[in-house]
Amino acid sequence: xxxxxxxxxxxxxxxxxxxxxxxxxxxxxxxxxxxxxxxxxxxxxxxxxxxxxxxxxxxxxxxxxxxxxxxxxxxxxxxxxxxxxxxxxxxxxxxxxxxxxxxxxxxxxxxxxxxxxxxxxxxxxxxxxxxxxxxxxxxxxxxxxxxxxxxxxxxxxxxxxxxxxxxxxxxxxxxxxxxxxxxxxxxxxxxxxxxxxxxxxxxxxxxxxxxxxxxxxxxxxxxxxxxxxxxxxxxxxxxxxxxxxxxxxxxxxxxxxxxxxxxxxxxxxxxxxxx
Numbered sequence: 395x396x397x398x399x400x401x402x403x404x405x406x407x408x409x410x411x412x413x414x415x416x417x418x419x420x421x422x423x424x425x426x427x428x429x430x431x432x433x434x435x436x437x438x439x440x441x442x443x444x445x446x447x448x449x450x451x452x453x454x455x456x457x458x459x460x461x462x463x464x465x466x467x468x469x470x471x472x473x474x475x476x477x478x479x480x481x482x483x484x485x486x487x488x489x490x491x492x493x494x495x496x497x498x499x500x501x502x503x504x505x506x507x508x509x510x511x512x513x514x515x516x517x518x519x520x521x522x523x524x525x526x527x528x529x530x531x532x533x534x535x536x537x538x539x540x541x542x543x544x545x546x547x548x549x550x551x552x553x554x555x556x557x558x559x560x561x562x563x564x565x566x567x568x569x570x571x572x573x574x575x576x577x578x579x580x581x582x583x584x585x586x587x588x589x590x591x592x593x594x595x596x597x598x599x600x601x602x603x604x605x606x607x608x609x610x611x612x613x614x615x616x617x618x619x620x621x622x623x624x625x626x627x628x629x630x631x632x633x634x635x636x637x638x639x640x641x642x643x644x645x646x647x648x649x650x651x652x653x654x655x656x657x658x659x660x661x662x663x664x665x666x667x668x669x
Contacts, residue, residue: 400600400601400602400638401600401601401602401603402562402599402627402631404558404561404562404565404566404596404598405560405596406566406569406595406597407554408554408555409553409592409593409594410552411424411550411584411592412455412550412552413581413582414451414550417433418452418490418523418524418550419447419448419490419548420437420438420446420447420548421435422434422435422438422548424549430541430544430545431544432545434545437548440485440487449550452552453522456498456520456521457498458580459552459576459577460498460501462576462580463501463502465498465500467498468497469498471495472496473494473495474490474491475491475493476488476489476491477491481526482529482542483547484526484527484547485547491522491553492521492523496520497521499519500516500518500519502515503572515556515560515565515569516557516559518555518556518557519553520553521552521553522551523551523553524548524549525550527543527545527547528543528544528546530542530543556569563624563625566624566627577592587620596614596626598611598612598630598631599612599644600631609634609644610644610645610646612634612644612645612646613647614649615649616650616651617651625651625656629651629658633658647660648660648661649661
């Protein structure tokens with residue numbers, strides 16, 4: 395059974411750090427590369443009794459992006475919610491994000507489809523949220539220790555979720571390059587994947603050609619360049635085809651991409667929506 399028996403179904407979730415000087419709910423600096431924990435306050439540390447106040451420029455940048463992506467609806471009212479999970483880099487124990495009422499809905503981005511044609515890739519939603527902190531793993535005598543840098547906690551993010559309209563790793567790479575170009579042109583994000591200011595997670599599944607039902611998907615993380623997105627997707631598609639060809643089942647899980655060895659590693663089983 396060869397690869398042509400199957401087609402891949404790919405959707406991308408892109409997190410873009412917005413180019414504001416202060417965080418999304420407080421006045422702390424968003425400057426990259428400064429001393430750990432030097433840009434924190436009671437709000438982004440999640441202290442009891444604090445009052446987060448939205449950064450107006452974050453909303454303006456989000457609306458600019460939604461319009462550039464041809465979103466059909468930018469509702470007059472959007473709502474922030476709590477996304478609960480417990481991890482050392484999340485001081486509050488939840489992330490302030492948008493779930494049921496996002497900033498914008500139903501847009502599209504066009505990519506080349508051969509012979510001077512363009513194909514529309516649907517945009518499901520654009521929403522705003524805060525970033526978590528960063529875990530720094532020790533080396534040498536401190537190799538068994540991990541440290542938390544909360545400078546990034548509360549940095550404004552915009553998440554852009556595509557429809558599962560992409561069919562090849564190359565299409566995914568082209569979509570990501572074009573989306574990045576739009577964000578940089580608008581001046582809302584610098585697009586530096588190597589610094590983490592643009593991050594991409596990919597949902598990928600396979601199905602037999604001609605079928606319309608979606609297969610079991612896996613989620614790929616830790617891809618810090620356009621090339622790594624394409625390589626990781628190609629490897630995962632190859633892995634899924636090999637499993638199904640042998641009569642085995644694809645398990646829904648989150649996978650980490652190891653760019654040095656060019657392999658995917660299981661991170662965790664995929665949970666349902668957070669509370």
